Each structure stands twice: as C-alpha cells, then as structure tokens.
Amino acid sequence: MLTPGNANDATAFAQTLDEIRIPRIATGRPRTTPTRVLGDKAYSSRAIRHLLRRRGIAATIPERRDQVANRRRRGNLGGRPPAFDKEIYRDRNAVERCFARLKQFRAIATRFDKLATRYRAGVVLASLILWLREPTR
Numbered sequence: 001m002l003t004p005g006n007a008n009d010a011t012a013f014a015q016t017l018d019e020i021r022i023p024r025i026a027t028g029r030p031r032t033t034p035t036r037v038l039g040d041k042a043y044s045s046r047a048i049r050h051l052l053r054r055r056g057i058a059a060t061i062p063e064r065r066d067q068v069a070n071r072r073r074r075g076n077l078g079g080r081p082p083a084f085d086k087e088i089y090r091d092r093n094a095v096e097r098c099f100a101r102l103k104q105f106r107a108i109a110t111r112f113d114k115l116a117t118r119y120r121a122g123v124v125l126a127s128l129i130l131w132l133r134e135p136t137r
Helices: 009-019 046-055 065-078 086-102 106-110 116-133
Strands: 036-038 058-060
Touching: 009 046, 036 086, 046 058, 058 086, 086 116, 106 116
Parallel strands: 036 058
Antiparallel strands: none
C-alpha cells in the first residue's frame, strides 16, 4: 500500500491486510492471512487489535503508555493487558533496518516523484539494487 506522506499508517492497516498474498511453497493459491502481525506502538489501537482477533491473526504490538495508564486507572474494569512477546518483537528489527537502507536512496527519502506509480517504481528499483548488493549466503 502506498499512502500519502502525511497520512498515518494505521489508517491504511485494514487495506494493507487485505492486499497480503503469501506464496505457498508447493502449488496452490497464495495465503491471504498471515500467522502473526508485528507492529510498533502506532498500531496499538482497539480497532486494529479487534480486526486481528476477528481474523484469527496473532498480534505482537506493544501497548502505548497512555493506554497502559488508562487501563490501570480503570482498575478491574480496564481489563487485562494484551499479550506481548518481547522475543518475537525483536524480529521487527529487520523491518526497521530495511527501511533505513531504503532511505539511503535520496529520491526515496525525499520523495521527489509526484506520481505514486513512479515513486513505487523507485522503491522497487531501490529494493532490487539492495537485494543484488547482498552477498550470497
């Protein structure tokens, strides 16, 4: 999903989730439901957690500080904190490193292109360059 630079990513979360296609190792249609979603604190909202729970997707999203305070202030009525696994959340570091490497390309970081299709093409091209630079393992 490509959103405007001034839009919050969490507003396009449901659309992004609908666009996911995970190819199968063997033959068959691609999976459309991931097993788990890793997100930062920006994705910690009741609506997103409810959407993931309804679709049967496990969420690893840390709770924002204000949400923790509101839950504690309400006492027993605040409910229990959402499950959060620190070990699994460490895998999100790979995503942040990928964004940092993409931002090394000046045209990607400053978004010179006015049209979304051209910007997307630049991101794809930068991703291919990074992939080709990667040493073979």
